Amino acid sequence: xxxxxxxxxxxxGPAGLTAALYASRANLKPLVIEGxxxxxxxxxxxxVENWPxxxxxxxxxxxxxxxRAQAERFGAEIIQGDVTSVNLSQRPFTVNVDxxxxxxxxxxxxxxxxxxxxxLGVDKKLSGRGVxxxxxxxxxxxxxxxxxxxxGGDTAMEEAIYLSKLATHVTVIHRRDTLRASKVMxxxxxxxxxxxxxxxxxVIDIKDLxxxxxxxxxxxxxxxxxxxxxxxxxxxxxxxxxxxxxxxAGQLAMHDNGYLKTHDGSRTSxxxxxxxxxxxxxxxRQAVTAAGSGCMAAIDAERFLSGTLHDxxxxxxxxxxx
Amino acid sequence: xxxxxxxxxxxxxxxDEVKSGVVLVDFWATWCAPCRRIAPIVDQLAEEFNGRLTVxxxxxxxxxxxxxxxxxxxxxxxxxxxxxDLKETIVGLETKDRLTQVINKHL
Numbered sequence: 001x002x003x004x005x006x007x008x009x010x011x012x013g014p015a016g017l018t019a020a021l022y023a024s025r026a027n028l029k030p031l032v033i034e035g036x037x038x039x040x041x042x043x044x045x046x047x048v049e050n051w052p053x054x055x056x057x058x059x060x061x062x063x064x065x066x067x068r069a070q071a072e073r074f075g076a077e078i079i080q081g082d083v084t085s086v087n088l089s090q091r092p093f094t095v096n097v098d099x100x101x102x103x104x105x106x107x108x109x110x111x112x113x114x115x116x117x118x119x120l121g122v123d124k125k126l127s128g129r130g131v132x133x134x135x136x137x138x139x140x141x142x143x144x145x146x147x148x149x150x151x152g153g154d155t156a157m158e159e160a161i162y163l164s165k166l167a168t169h170v171t172v173i174h175r176r177d178t179l180r181a182s183k184v185m186x187x188x189x190x191x192x193x194x195x196x197x198x199x200x201x202x203v204i205d206i207k208d209l210x211x212x213x214x215x216x217x218x219x220x221x222x223x224x225x226x227x228x229x230x231x232x233x234x235x236x237x238x239x240x241x242x243x244x245x246x247x248x249a250g251q252l253a254m255h256d257n258g259y260l261k262t263h264d265g266s267r268t269s270x271x272x273x274x275x276x277x278x279x280x281x282x283x284x285r286q287a288v289t290a291a292g293s294g295c296m297a298a299i300d301a302e303r304f305l306s307g308t309l310h311d312x313x314x315x316x317x318x319x320x321x322x
Numbered sequence: 323x324x325x326x327x328x329x330x331x332x333x334x335x336x337x338d339e340v341k342s343g344v345v346l347v348d349f350w351a352t353w354c355a356p357c358r359r360i361a362p363i364v365d366q367l368a369e370e371f372n373g374r375l376t377v378x379x380x381x382x383x384x385x386x387x388x389x390x391x392x393x394x395x396x397x398x399x400x401x402x403x404x405x406x407d408l409k410e411t412i413v414g415l416e417t418k419d420r421l422t423q424v425i426n427k428h429l
Contacts, residue, residue, distance in 0.1 A: 036359070036415045043355040061355045080362060082417045098419055128396035128413030137354055138396040140382070141389075213393055234395065 003102045005031045011110030013040020014287045015277025017067040018294030019108045024074035026302045032078040039064040088251045106301040113241035113278040130214025130234045135159035145233035156238030157185035170195045175202045266297035325365035329378040333387040340403040345376040349399045357398045363418045
């Protein structure tokens with residue numbers, strides 16, 4: 001089987017699969033390499049209430065199953081596997097997946113973002129031992145136990161609300177005194193009886209590595225510096241995401257925060273390489289904006305391949321600044 | 323479709339099943355989306371290491387004792403046993419290459 005494609009799409013969240021949908025409908029027979037976190041962040045959510053067209057919401061995994069089937073219906077080829085390296089310095093571009101080297105004339109990068117950890121070292125060591133970044137995956141293990149959620153955004157609120165149905169009590173730990181979460185999520189969390197908030201606190205240690213499980217958190221007050229302990233059996237981290245751009249280091253221009261730079265729609269710093277979704281968006285980060293940018297990337301790739309993608313004007317430098 | 327080479331362990335037979343040889347156990351649940359992603363990789367490992375490695379799954383909803391005994395508090399978790407001793411704990415998603423390396427260390 002040939003390993004050359006006109007278009008390869010890396011990633012299978014809303015951006016990657018929407019790009020696949022458009023590229024397949026344009027008869028480009030795209031290959032989608034879905035990656036280890038196939039389906040993206042929506043696979044870890046429950047009800048998605050802000051995807052247009054579903055007045056009662058749709059479950060994240062169900063939405064991704066539909067989107068995948070829709071892309072396949074028009075001929076997108078979706079393979080399991082994780083990209084281990086890419087070479088964007090010569091054409092066609094090379095994309096290595098385990099031991100197979102694929103080549104492509106155009107590339108759409110939709111590798112998304114993954115949950116950020118606390119950077120304590122101990123949090124990763126206790127992953128799966130009481131520290132988690134996925135309430136819907138691991139909440140089950142904390143039925144009837146007290147847990148904490150770290151963070152003040154929508155992800156943290158969603159985790160807290162989900163966990164409140166399982167845990168005896170959920171303590172939200174936030175390093176500021178106001179939440180970043182949307183009003184509707186804040187209201188939901190604050191009106192849940194067994195969710196409480198600890199403001200201006202950061203987690204500086206998680207115990208107990210020796211026992212191989214979480215027993216308590218050591219917190220520091222961001223105002224006074226005072227330390228305190230909070231006894232919990234689990235801690236869920238919801239402090240944001242980091243873009244999955246390590247594969248492209250040194251090959252594509254990035255912002256200081258690691259997100260890919262794009263200009264004139266979805267173009268990256270290498271002609272023929274396009275980016276869509278959270279990997280290049282540190283502002284909106286919504287499923288629907290990811291899908292929209294996936295569509296843009298597919299259209300840009302199609303025009304690139306047909307030789308009709310032209311710079312609108314000399315705007316490259318201006319629009320790619322951070 | 324799940325590989326026929328992947329066994330199903332339960333709380334009742336777990337200790338006996340891991341007693342000898344190298345055994346990889348995938349702890350999962352029907353509601354766990356990431357578990358569905360690692361399942362095909364586990365299937366492939368069962369096919370590729372056929373005869374040298376026993377591969378099995380434990381549904382944590384139906385078998386609460388075993389995950390509790392091994393302090394599994396997140397899924398997917400893969401445990402690797404050699405002659406009854408726990409050798410490796412792999413939490414979360416991993417690539418097939420990485421899992422192959424880990425398994426090869428103990429064969």
